[in-house]
Amino acid sequence: MKFKSLMLAAGLAAAGSLALADGHAGKVKVGMITTLSGGGAGLGIDVRDGFMLAAKMAGNDNLEVVIEDDQRKPEIAVQLADKMIQSEKVDVMTGIIWSNLAMAVVPAATAQGKFYLSPNAGPSALAGKGCHPLYFNVAWQNDNLHEAAGAYANDAGYKNTFILAPNYPAGQDALTGYKRMYGGALAGEIYTKLGQTDYAAEIAQIRASGADSVFFFLPGGMGISFLKQYAGSGVDLPVVGPAFSFDQGILQAVGEAALGVKNTSQWNKDIDNAANKAFVEAFQAEYGRLPSLYASQGYDTANLLLSAMAKADVSDADAFRAALAAAEFDSVRGDFAFGSNQHPVQDFYVREVIKEGDVFTNKIIGASLTDHGDAYAADCSY
Amino acid sequence: MSVILLIEQVLNGLQSGVMLFLMAAGLTLIFGVMGLINLAHGSLYMVGAFAAAAVAGATGSFVLALIASLVAAAAAGAVVELTVIRRLYDRDHLDQVLATFALILIFSEGTRWLFGSFPLFLDIPDALAGPVMLPGGIQYPLYRLVIIGVGLLVAIGLFQLIARTRIGIRIRAGESDREMIAALGVDISKLYTIVFALGAALAGLAGALVGAIQSVQVGMGEPVLILAFVVIVIGGIGSIKGALVGALLVGLTDTLGGVLLPGFFATFMEASAATALGSSLASMSIYILMAGVLIFRPTGLYGSR
Numbered sequence: 031m032k033f034k035s036l037m038l039a040a041g042l043a044a045a046g047s048l049a050l051a052d053g054h055a056g057k058v059k060v061g062m063i064t065t066l067s068g069g070g071a072g073l074g075i076d077v078r079d080g081f082m083l084a085a086k087m088a089g090n091d092n093l094e095v096v097i098e099d100d101q102r103k104p105e106i107a108v109q110l111a112d113k114m115i116q117s118e119k120v121d122v123m124t125g126i127i128w129s130n131l132a133m134a135v136v137p138a139a140t141a142q143g144k145f146y147l148s149p150n151a152g153p154s155a156l157a158g159k160g161c162h163p164l165y166f167n168v169a170w171q172n173d174n175l176h177e178a179a180g181a182y183a184n185d186a187g188y189k190n191t192f193i194l195a196p197n198y199p200a201g202q203d204a205l206t207g208y209k210r211m212y213g214g215a216l217a218g219e220i221y222t223k224l225g226q227t228d229y230a231a232e233i234a235q236i237r238a239s240g241a242d243s244v245f246f247f248l249p250g251g252m253g254i255s256f257l258k259q260y261a262g263s264g265v266d267l268p269v270v271g272p273a274f275s276f277d278q279g280i281l282q283a284v285g286e287a288a289l290g291v292k293n294t295s296q297w298n299k300d301i302d303n304a305a306n307k308a309f310v311e312a313f314q315a316e317y318g319r320l321p322s323l324y325a326s327q328g329y330d331t332a333n334l335l336l337s338a339m340a341k342a343d344v345s346d347a348d349a350f351r352a353a354l355a356a357a358e359f360d361s362v363r364g365d366f367a368f369g370s371n372q373h374p375v376q377d378f379y380v381r382e383v384i385k386e387g388d389v390f391t392n393k394i395i396g397a398s399l400t401d402h403g404d405a406y407a408a409d410c411s412y
Numbered sequence: 413m414s415v416i417l418l419i420e421q422v423l424n425g426l427q428s429g430v431m432l433f434l435m436a437a438g439l440t441l442i443f444g445v446m447g448l449i450n451l452a453h454g455s456l457y458m459v460g461a462f463a464a465a466a467v468a469g470a471t472g473s474f475v476l477a478l479i480a481s482l483v484a485a486a487a488a489g490a491v492v493e494l495t496v497i498r499r500l501y502d503r504d505h506l507d508q509v510l511a512t513f514a515l516i517l518i519f520s521e522g523t524r525w526l527f528g529s530f531p532l533f534l535d536i537p538d539a540l541a542g543p544v545m546l547p548g549g550i551q552y553p554l555y556r557l558v559i560i561g562v563g564l565l566v567a568i569g570l571f572q573l574i575a576r577t578r579i580g581i582r583i584r585a586g587e588s589d590r591e592m593i594a595a596l597g598v599d600i601s602k603l604y605t606i607v608f609a610l611g612a613a614l615a616g617l618a619g620a621l622v623g624a625i626q627s628v629q630v631g632m633g634e635p636v637l638i639l640a641f642v643v644i645v646i647g648g649i650g651s652i653k654g655a656l657v658g659a660l661l662v663g664l665t666d667t668l669g670g671v672l673l674p675g676f677f678a679t680f681m682e683a684s685a686a687t688a689l690g691s692s693l694a695s696m697s698i699y700i701l702m703a704g705v706l707i708f709r710p711t712g713l714y715g716s717r
Contacts, residue, residue: 067520067521067524068520068630068631071524071529071630072529072530072531075529197688197691197692197695219683219687220674220687220691221687221688221691222670222691223670223691223694223695225635227622227626227627227632227635227636228424228428228625228626230421230424230427230428230553230556230667231421231424231667231670231671232670234417234420234421234424234671235417235671237417237551238414238416238417250627250629251531251626251627251629251632252627254531254626254627254629255625255626255627258535258624258625258626258627259553259625259626262536262541262542262543262553262555262625263543263551263553264542264543264551264553279530279531280530280531280627282530282533283530283531283532283533283627283628283629284533285533285535286535287535
């Protein structure tokens with residue numbers, strides 16, 4: 031809270047001096063709308079911290095950031111976006127975690143001529159027909175991590191997987207993505223309630239289904255509940271999932287139940303490159319905890335923006351867009367490029383949950399997909 | 413659908429039902445005795461879970477954690493009653509809803525301020541971990557059986573408390589005519605504080621027991637609160653017996669609906685469409701149950717008013 035109000039104060043002060051400065055040669059004002067309170071706050075806080083860390087390390091005075099909390103509510107996100115565009119007069123927007131909030135904000139922001147850099151949400155609607163020249167996704171298209179999990183399931187020789195996800199758009203994208211790559215049969219397919227906390231019924235069905243493996247996409251608290259209950263149930267089929275349920279922020283709450291689980295991700299703290307080493311060290315020094323997937327995405331988003339700022343002025347939209355699309359920054363993921371729909375083309379890894387001292391974390395055990403884009407790029411034309 | 417799977421699902425339904433009962437019992441007592449709609453009941457559930465997680469983390473003892481959850485939730489309940497709720501008894505329900513909604517926000521942000529935004533770790537004790545083999549070859553998690561047992565014990569204890577003890581007599585008298593028992597010399601404001609703290613302690617216990625198999629995080633109480641309201645509407649507001657029957661009905665409908673409906677539609681539909689339709693209907697099933705009960709018994713199953 032203190033940090034937020036400080037940032038706000040800084041943003042407001044900057045807005046005041048901006049008005050005096052007449053125009054803003056080289057300056058970029060960023061409006062970050064993200065989730066800082068309520069159930070999913072951990073994700074937004076990580077994105078914000080990653081982003082602000084990159085901004086601090088760059089020490090670029092031309093970058094100003096205004097941060098607001100959307101409370102994970104679409105109507106609040108829309109209000110904040112209007113305020114940022116109309117009274118704060120931001121040039122670039124970023125920060126949204128959840129796909130349903132992104133759908134409420136992004137089309138309106140890009141229609142009003144603002145750049146939007148997504149640090150997390152990548153709904154299929156914005157990757158295909160709904161793509162926009164001012165919209166860039168720096169994380170992944172929603173299906174990607176699930177496709178990577180499907181590809182891993184093939185490599186691991188699973189033939190009969192039981193799959194489950196919550197019944198909402200990203201959950202349906204998840205199972206679609208998994209099935210796109212997975213070649214075996216399905217022992218069962220379940221849509222659970224969004225926000226469900228008890229999975230005893232589903233686990234009983236898994237036990238009775240004769241499956242040889244389980245794939246699940248249950249972000250946040252849902253995944254914690256599922257894994258703890260799964261570990262206590264006596265079912266010991268191998269589990270595969272996207273990185274969201276095994277990320278640094280929630281692994282400590284899952285505890286032993288997650289050990290050994292394979293999950294797919296485009297980033298991990300042990301990816302061996304200089305940018306990643308610097309990021310992991312600086313993040314720990316600044317915040318006293320290990321960085322998460324979301325923090326890495328926030329960090330890359332800021333560095334992408336800084337790389338474009340070095341090459342072009344944001345008031346020249348075409349030049350700035352070309353500078354963003356070139357993606358000439360040192361990504362913590364290693365190779366990073368944008369596809370034709372301005373979504374990442376990148377490598378995906380398989381990670382395993384391990385214990386380092388007292389801390390649960392992940393280590394990379396292999397590659398899943400390399401230079402992988404998304405299935406919707408062909409539908410996108412500007 | 414094999415018989416073993418069905419029995420396992422019935423046990424799951426029972427387990428979620430008895431946990432709902434612990435929540436709903438406090439809610440219905442508070443509404444019955446004081447006429448207060450308490451939206452912040454879910455926050456007390458969260459307080460219990462966080463207290464348990466903090467104490468379990470510090471001491472490693474699950475028993476101490478459970479005691480801490482009872483004490484912390486009861487204390488939070490008593491403090492809230494003395495400082496805020498007390499001023500709301502004479503106000504209309506809209507004011508109560510507004511004030512207790514404000515309490516939810518205060519509790520949530522206060523908890524975040526104390527414990528941070530990331531979920532806490534609370535695990536079941538080693539002695540209760542893992543599955544047991546029930547007669548008939550059913551493998552079932554031991555901890556869930558224990559939860560069913562604890563829930564039923566608390567239910568019996570609560571019935572005895574209400575039926576047999578002096579405080580129970582006062583609670584029942586308060587439900588039927590609060591002016592009269594005040595006129596008879598019962599210290600009504602003390603009674604209110606005790607009832608509120610008792611309800612809070614039950615919610616806190618439920619939070620701690622459930623927190624061990626779910627995630628302990630800010631905002632965990634609100635989904636349960638909605639179900640608990642459904643329970644007390646079905647059972648009849650103010651009735652403990654109604655809360656028990658309603659909780660078991662909701663728990664069983666919710667669990668079995670989620671399992672049986674997709675299977676039912678799959679008998680005559682394409683698999684993934686059946687899954688989608690079945691899951692959607694299953695999430696509505698408890699509300700359909702509530703509507704059905706209200707059509708035939710507008711005051712709920714055991715409601716008098």
